[in-house]
Amino acid sequence: MINNLKIGDKVKFLKSNDFGTIVKIISERKIQVEDSSLFLSIVNVKDLVKIDDHTDTVQAYGDVVFSKESKENTSVKIMSRQNLNEVKIDLHIENLSNDFFAMTNFEIVQVQIKKCEDALIDAINSNAQKLIIVHGIGEGVLKKEVHNMLKMFELRYFVSINGGSTEVML
Numbered sequence: 001m002i003n004n005l006k007i008g009d010k011v012k013f014l015k016s017n018d019f020g021t022i023v024k025i026i027s028e029r030k031i032q033v034e035d036s037s038l039f040l041s042i043v044n045v046k047d048l049v050k051i052d053d054h055t056d057t058v059q060a061y062g063d064v065v066f067s068k069e070s071k072e073n074t075s076v077k078i079m080s081r082q083n084l085n086e087v088k089i090d091l092h093i094e095n096l097s098n099d100f101f102a103m104t105n106f107e108i109v110q111v112q113i114k115k116c117e118d119a120l121i122d123a124i125n126s127n128a129q130k131l132i133i134v135h136g137i138g139e140g141v142l143k144k145e146v147h148n149m150l151k152m153f154e155l156r157y158f159v160s161i162n163g164g165s166t167e168v169m170l
Contacts, residue, residue, distance in 0.1 A: 005031065010051040013043070019051065039088045040095060041134075085129040089119040091146070092136055105141075113145050120153065124170055131168040 005011070009022045011033060024032035026042060033043050091112040093100040100108055116133055123131040135142045143159075146166060150157050156169045 011048040087123040087128045088132040090134040134165045
């Protein structure tokens with residue numbers, strides 16, 4: 001299934017408007033990708049499209065239709081600049097620690113909350129406008145702890161449609 005994908009390949013995420021680079025092939029179906037925000041995530045091969053010289057344009061993916069008028073091109077540049085003010089952190093424990101198998105569930109949640117708090121403080125200090133916290137769907141224990149922490153900071157947040165992430169307005 002991943003015969004045509006290798007480390008260093010540029011890819012497009014099918015479920016978002018983001019691009020990335022393959023940094024590790026985990027299995028036949030799972031690949032670790034560094035996205036445009038330098039965020040590492042483990043992705044199913046089915047959710048990626050390899051970018052080659054013939055498809056390395058926005059039009060090839062149908063994201064945005066560019067007009068020859070300079071006004072529309074300027075607005076696209078502003079949108080991409082706003083994306084730089086967005087910070088994303090994935091709290092899945094396999095992305096945070098190599099020895100999580102030896103940890104209890106309580107210890108895992110504590111590591112995840114500490115990383116989340118550190119990312120939140122860094123995002124606030126970097127004048128980011130939005131923080132996306134990927135906590136996963138699961139049983140909701142981590143999501144509840146993340147939301148409790150956000151309430152302590154008195155921040156507005158929104159849960160994604162599938163419930164696997166939370167967007168925080170800074």
